[in-house]
Amino acid sequence: MADLGNILANDDQLNEDQLRRYLAGNADASDIHAVEKQMADDDFMNDAVEGLQDFSSNARLEDYVSQLNKKLHQQLEVPKERKKKRAIKNLTWVVVAAIIILLLCIIGAWIIRIQRERESQKKNIITTAFVMQHKSIHG
Incomplete structure (x- = not known):
């Protein structure tokens, strides 16, 4: 050409x-x-x-x-x-913004997972304490 x-x-x-x-x-x-x-x-x-x-x-x-x-x-x-x-004028800023958004999503998902694990552990502790208390009363 x-x-x-x-x-x-x-x-x-x-x-x-x-x-x-x-x-x-x-x-x-x-x-x-x-x-x-x-x-x-x-x-x-x-x-x-x-x-x-x-x-x-x-x-x-x-x-x-x-x-x-x-x-x-x-x-x-x-x-x-x-x-x-x-054409996108400042493509580098678009890439940086996309990376930041991705990182925020990953961090958010990680925090939610940690919170759910803590809630699950609390429920297990409460359930175990309830079972132990129930055994001591009835047993």
Whole structure:
């Protein structure tokens, strides 16, 4: 995606120079064969070459390509700006806050567990004392 100006960057496809020579009528036999083979294999390439052949002059074609590139860059900038707006500004503070909340939850759960254990021990002591008292009275 680094070279947005060269949409024909695949090694197995045509390069821009081959296509320009073909359109200008200056291509050698191997370039003509490569372009026509690619056109036969790929409908998109066939449509693209036919569309490019309709341009009357090279200057008009260059103007159209520059307009397309400009629009492409504008369309690619819109998602970048949206992404920047959605980004959390101070992510470190969010992480710190989340860690503090987690720690507070863990400490709270630990304190509740200790309180329940103490209540359970108190009940056991009371129950044991009651049983001992009951045995001493009846026994």
